[in-house]
Amino acid sequence: MSKFPDISNLRVKLLKEINDIKSLDQLDNIRVSALGKKGAITSLLKNISSQTIEVRKDFGEQVNALKRQITDEIEICKSALQQAEITKKISQDVIDVTLPLTNTNLENGKIHPISQVTEEIIEIFSDMGFNIAEGPDIEDEHHNFNSLNIPESHPARQMVDTFYLPGKDGNSRLLRTHTSPVQIRTMMREEPPIRIIAPGRTYRSDSDQTHTPMFHQVEGLVIDQDANMGQLKWCLEEFCKAFFEVENIKMRLRPSYFPFTEPSLEVDIACQKDKNRLIVGEGSDWLEVLGSGMVHPQVLRNVNLDPSKYKGFAFGLGIDRLAMLKYGMTDLRSFFDSDLRWLRHYGFRALDIPSLSRGLSE
Numbered sequence: 001m002s003k004f005p006d007i008s009n010l011r012v013k014l015l016k017e018i019n020d021i022k023s024l025d026q027l028d029n030i031r032v033s034a035l036g037k038k039g040a041i042t043s044l045l046k047n048i049s050s051q052t053i054e055v056r057k058d059f060g061e062q063v064n065a066l067k068r069q070i071t072d073e074i075e076i077c078k079s080a081l082q083q084a085e086i087t088k089k090i091s092q093d094v095i096d097v098t099l100p101l102t103n104t105n106l107e108n109g110k111i112h113p114i115s116q117v118t119e120e121i122i123e124i125f126s127d128m129g130f131n132i133a134e135g136p137d138i139e140d141e142h143h144n145f146n147s148l149n150i151p152e153s154h155p156a157r158q159m160v161d162t163f164y165l166p167g168k169d170g171n172s173r174l175l176r177t178h179t180s181p182v183q184i185r186t187m188m189r190e191e192p193p194i195r196i197i198a199p200g201r202t203y204r205s206d207s208d209q210t211h212t213p214m215f216h217q218v219e220g221l222v223i224d225q226d227a228n229m230g231q232l233k234w235c236l237e238e239f240c241k242a243f244f245e246v247e248n249i250k251m252r253l254r255p256s257y258f259p260f261t262e263p264s265l266e267v268d269i270a271c272q273k274d275k276n277r278l279i280v281g282e283g284s285d286w287l288e289v290l291g292s293g294m295v296h297p298q299v300l301r302n303v304n305l306d307p308s309k310y311k312g313f314a315f316g317l318g319i320d321r322l323a324m325l326k327y328g329m330t331d332l333r334s335f336f337d338s339d340l341r342w343l344r345h346y347g348f349r350a351l352d353i354p355s356l357s358r359g360l361s362e
């Protein structure tokens with residue numbers, strides 16, 4: 001039996017209360033009832049001075065011990081309750097990432113056909129071992145024309161309507177008219193063997209149903225000691241088959257002219273109209289899909305490559321045109337109208353990521 005039953009009874013009572021506690025609010029009530037201004041322990045403390053001299057020391061020590069014990073217990077209980085609250089919150093917030101996605105939000109945004117087709121093209125050429133290269137949209141005459149064997153006086157400069165930017169004479173800034181300058185930048189930067197494609201925006205002052213001032217191209221470039229026309233033809237054939245997702249494709253290589261290739265050729269693929277659908281790969285009509293050729297020796301010399309040691313082939317294709325052919329849009333201008341109805345109709349679902357193993361398109 002304790003010398004001071006008041007103290008021991010209070011200890012038992014408070015410890016039991018603390019032990020039974022369910023919430024932080026309840027705990028605070030206990031704290032106030034014990035340690036507050038009018039609390040039970042506080043009034044015992046006030047009683048110390050009224051004790052007789054003989055018991056005062058013991059009594060004081062025990063009340064203070066009780067105060068420390070209860071303060072500590074309350075603190076321990078408080079942090080346990082706080083921890084339990086956090087754990088509960090976390091468990092309620094759990095997201096099961098293994099659950100199947102609900103479609104609702106995914107359907108709200110669509111991938112633009114240009115982005116989708118660019119990804120399809122990248123997927124095909126990556127599979128053949130091509131790397132992706134990039135160059136700036138704002139080019140200079142040197143990379144866009146001169147290095148590609150198109151000097152100032154060359155009639156090919158008049159073949160396209162260039163957007164020039166205000167600037168210095170001699171090497172004016174311009175919006176690149178094709179992705180071919182990326183060939184130059186890549187050959188200046190890398191040692192052969194080179195195998196790259198360069199997708200990107202290109203610009204010409206032109207606008208009608210099949211032309212917009214900004215459009216998209218993919219450049220291809222292979223430089224190696226024995227790069228040849230056979231490889232070029234194989235690459236393009238494999239590309240067209242994979243892109244249009246057909247087993248066989250009838251192709252025609254036509255002699256053409258580009259200042260940066262010699263010989264130059266244009267590639268047509270056979271096609272046929274069936275009611276409103278265009279069948280690609282067979283038929284009696286021809287569709288021009290890309291320009292290509294063997295890299296001109298002068299272009300190799302311009303980037304300090306020895307044409308007797310290295311050969312190359314290159315090609316350039318219009319992404320927008322390929323998208324129109326594959327997915328049946330008739331007016332290129334609508335690609336850039338930002339009309340949500342058009343985007344919802346022609347756009348792709350966010351998770352339809354082009355992959356050769358799964359099938360390029362659904």
Ligand code: DAH
Pocket residue numbers: 177178179180219220258260261290291292293314315316317
């Ligand atoms: N740069 C050409 C154009 O925009 C396309 C082109 C043709 C690119 C032949 C090439 C090529 O790399 O070899 O019309």
